[in-house]
Amino acid sequence: MAQIFRAANFVRELEPEDFRVLVGIELGQRRFSHVPIDQISFYCRYPRPETQFRLDKLHKLGLLQRSSQLGYIGYQLIFESYDILALHALGEKEIIKGVGSPIGKGKESDVYFGQSIDGNEIALKFHRIGRTSFRKVRKLRNYVKNRKHISWLYISRLSAESEFAALQRIQPLKLNTPAPFAQNRHVVAMGLIDGQELSTIPQLENPKEVLDEILMQVERFFLEAGMIHCDLCEFNILINPDNEIRIIDWPQWEESTHPNALSYLKRDLENIQIFFTKHYGTTFEIDEVLRTCKLID
Numbered sequence: 001m002a003q004i005f006r007a008a009n010f011v012r013e014l015e016p017e018d019f020r021v022l023v024g025i026e027l028g029q030r031r032f033s034h035v036p037i038d039q040i041s042f043y044c045r046y047p048r049p050e051t052q053f054r055l056d057k058l059h060k061l062g063l064l065q066r067s068s069q070l071g072y073i074g075y076q077l078i079f080e081s082y083d084i085l086a087l088h089a090l091g092e093k094e095i096i097k098g099v100g101s102p103i104g105k106g107k108e109s110d111v112y113f114g115q116s117i118d119g120n121e122i123a124l125k126f127h128r129i130g131r132t133s134f135r136k137v138r139k140l141r142n143y144v145k146n147r148k149h150i151s152w153l154y155i156s157r158l159s160a161e162s163e164f165a166a167l168q169r170i171q172p173l174k175l176n177t178p179a180p181f182a183q184n185r186h187v188v189a190m191g192l193i194d195g196q197e198l199s200t201i202p203q204l205e206n207p208k209e210v211l212d213e214i215l216m217q218v219e220r221f222f223l224e225a226g227m228i229h230c231d232l233c234e235f236n237i238l239i240n241p242d243n244e245i246r247i248i249d250w251p252q253w254e255e256s257t258h259p260n261a262l263s264y265l266k267r268d269l270e271n272i273q274i275f276f277t278k279h280y281g282t283t284f285e286i287d288e289v290l291r292t293c294k295l296i297d
């Protein structure tokens with residue numbers, strides 16, 4: 001938890017030269033898992049001694065991973081240094097002025113309270129797709145398949161880009177999905193939702209109404225925005241104090257025209273079906289929704 005505050009402090013305390021070297025490593029990581037010093041020096045356009053001085057400083061601060069296993073000394077960013085670059089950029093662009101305590105911690109993301117430049121509370125989602133966990137981002141499999149070297153920075157950024165694009169595309173539907181404010185690297189700045197995960201609510205007063213509302217939204221995402229959530233479940237549905245639902249967590253979404261659209265939508269609906277059957281004994285016709293979406297006759 002203290003880690004994000006440490007990152008925010010570094011954003012204030014590091015010097016412009018340090019940021020430039022971090023960005024140099026970031027660029028180098030497109031081609032190298034550990035970037036050789038000469039490459040870093042080339043990308044940040046500093047002479048080698050200055051580059052080396054900055055690398056030693058950043059390494060001592062625990063912001064770089066150094067390896068000599070590849071036959072040369074190379075450096076890699078860690079998630080914390082990537083966080084620093086994203087927070088720095090969001091600050092420079094006058095999107096945010098601070099980051100606060102954690103809201104939710106997942107396997108593949110950390111969500112924190114943030115403060116927008118005009119002082120409003122927002123949510124900051126840091127995508128953290130590790131080298132072994134591409135489970136969530138199916139779209140990235142093609143990328144991964146065709147590469148010898150997989151950059152987790154790149155994968156995490158693609159995940160954030162995918163989510164930001166989804167939030168932008170569904171916003172006109174006015175279904176109270178988080179407002180997309182900005183995205184930088186692996187971080188999405190979005191509207192804060194005052195709500196509780198459906199999974200953590202002991203007993204809904206009106207499960208049938210909530211279920212109908214979820215299905216109505218799923219149909220509208222599909223028919224009006226051409227989108228399938230692809231990770232719909234009780235953990236990604238928030239219920240606000242007025243019992244209204246907000247669907248979150250969009251990096252895995254797919255186009256309604258995707259060749260596997262039927263199986264993706266069906267799986268989303270089955271997750272909902274299983275949850276409502278188990279907890280409330282309420283069921284619905286999956287085929288009816290699939291028919292409304294014109295995926296079956």
Ligand SMILES: Nc1ncnc2c1ncn2[C@@H]1O[C@H](COP(=O)(O)OP(=O)(O)OP(=O)(O)O)[C@@H](O)[C@H]1O
Binds near residue numbers: 103106123197
């Ligand atoms: N905009 C938001 N406003 C308020 N809370 C949020 C917001 N976005 C996410 N959260 C909280 O953070 C949690 C994790 O967010 P999200 O579901 O988007 O990430 P995740 O990638 O699913 O994490 P996991 O790896 O556990 O699946 C959510 O379940 C929710 O409680």
Ligand SMILES: [Mg+2]
Binds near residue numbers: 106235236249
């Ligand atoms: Mg989630």
